[in-house]
Amino acid sequence: MTNLLQANQALAGLVNHLTTAIVLINTNMEIVALNLAAENLFRVSQHQMQLEPIGTLLNLDALLKQQLQDSSKQQQSFTSRDTQIQQANGHRLWVDLSVTAIDDEGSLALEIQPLERVKRLTQEARMTTQQQASSNLVRNLAHEIKNPLGGIRGAAQLLQRELNPSLHEFTDIIISEADRLRDLVDRLIGPQRQTQKQICNIHQILDKIDQLLRAEANGQVQLIRDYDPSLPELLIDANQMTQVFLNVGRNALQALVEHQTPNGHICLKTRIVRHFTIGNICHRLACCISITDNGPGISANHIEDIFFPLVTHRAQGSGLGLSIAQSLIQQHQGLIECDSQSGHTCFNIYLPMEKLP
Numbered sequence: 001m002t003n004l005l006q007a008n009q010a011l012a013g014l015v016n017h018l019t020t021a022i023v024l025i026n027t028n029m030e031i032v033a034l035n036l037a038a039e040n041l042f043r044v045s046q047h048q049m050q051l052e053p054i055g056t057l058l059n060l061d062a063l064l065k066q067q068l069q070d071s072s073k074q075q076q077s078f079t080s081r082d083t084q085i086q087q088a089n090g091h092r093l094w095v096d097l098s099v100t101a102i103d104d105e106g107s108l109a110l111e112i113q114p115l116e117r118v119k120r121l122t123q124e125a126r127m128t129t130q131q132q133a134s135s136n137l138v139r140n141l142a143h144e145i146k147n148p149l150g151g152i153r154g155a156a157q158l159l160q161r162e163l164n165p166s167l168h169e170f171t172d173i174i175i176s177e178a179d180r181l182r183d184l185v186d187r188l189i190g191p192q193r194q195t196q197k198q199i200c201n202i203h204q205i206l207d208k209i210d211q212l213l214r215a216e217a218n219g220q221v222q223l224i225r226d227y228d229p230s231l232p233e234l235l236i237d238a239n240q241m242t243q244v245f246l247n248v249g250r251n252a253l254q255a256l257v258e259h260q261t262p263n264g265h266i267c268l269k270t271r272i273v274r275h276f277t278i279g280n281i282c283h284r285l286a287c288c289i290s291i292t293d294n295g296p297g298i299s300a301n302h303i304e305d306i307f308f309p310l311v312t313h314r315a316q317g318s319g320l321g322l323s324i325a326q327s328l329i330q331q332h333q334g335l336i337e338c339d340s341q342s343g344h345t346c347f348n349i350y351l352p353m354e355k356l357p
């Protein structure tokens with residue numbers, strides 16, 4: 001008996017560790033139980049959903065409603081692959097949905113595997129490889145440019161000493177242009193410093209960003225802070241994170257100001273996310289920092305390439321901000337991604353939350 005009980009408990013624990021969302025419903029189409037993945041997917045708690053109609057979780061279209069009722073009555077299972085479901089809040093999701101009749105009374109188990117996640121992981125892996133290849137290319141090229149630059153500058157200085165002062169303006173041009181090129185190349189080579197992680201309060205860093213952006217916005221854009229106070233301290237390099245948030249925040253500010261967006265605002269938000277996969281690792285807990293603006297958005301043609309070095313769609317841009325942000329986030333084993341449409345651009349930065357020593 002004890003063994004059976006233990007086995008049942010182990011099974012219940014196991015169901016909670018699955019990445020597939022599972023929802024159990026009874027014949028009245030009421031929710032009986034949810035696993036952890038379902039709670040995360042629909043952002044609800046098991047407790048809150050107990051015996052609520054399934055409609056509170058999912059907007060069932062007539063077809064799906066009929067299929068569920070038939071399944072329950074006839075105790076038959078069905079699977080819909082690559083199908084779209086709508087959450088009660090209107091958000092649509094592409095999923096693989098399997099419905100299984102689990103007892104004679106007509107209770108059903110809904111297994112929902114969001115495809116966004118699978119698609120996201122494949123796309124993310126592809127993008128990371130491409131971006132790393134192009135960053136390496138740019139860095140190697142920058143190193144090759146930097147070496148002879150020192151020589152050119154030195155030779156111009158020697159020449160200047162020998163030249164009649166009336167010709168100094170030309171050597172000055174060589175020297176100042178060589179310096180300009182060196183600065184550009186240094187930025188292309190990117191952060192040289194090793195990441196130095198310390199235990200930090202991410203909200204203090206964001207407060208600093210809030211202050212800086214407020215000062216730069218000069219009253220033209222509103223800044224909103226929406227922090228999760230339960231977020232623990234994180235092991236991060238505070239300077240590098242400041243750089244990341246500033247690069248992303250400045251882009252938002254520039255987009256809002258340049259397009260003169262009415263009621264322009266930027267929101268700095270933090271949340272904890274559970275069971276979040278970055279690369280091949282599923283982190284039990286991760287911190288998500290979102291920087292959102294209500295500006296013009298990034299067109300579908302551009303969104304794929306904004307993280308590449310030297311890609312800019314602004315006249316004064318260098319195209320380095322997001323590429324540097326991404327490489328700093330990768331040094332933190334994190335992930336940065338962007339979701340954008342007109343009037344809503346959101347950069348999500350995920351950082352794994354390890355147990356602190």
Ligand SMILES: Nc1ncnc2c1ncn2[C@@H]1O[C@H](COP(=O)(O)OP(=O)(O)O)[C@@H](O)[C@H]1O
Binds near residue numbers: 255320
């Ligand atoms: N919040 C945003 N709203 C609109 N466009 C954005 C936003 N963030 C980034 N972008 C686009 O991404 C491009 C690349 O950004 P970035 O790498 O920082 O380079 P830069 O700012 O120098 O152009 C920008 O030129 C801009 O077109």
Ligand SMILES: [Mg+2]
Binds near residue numbers: 317
């Ligand atoms: Mg920028």
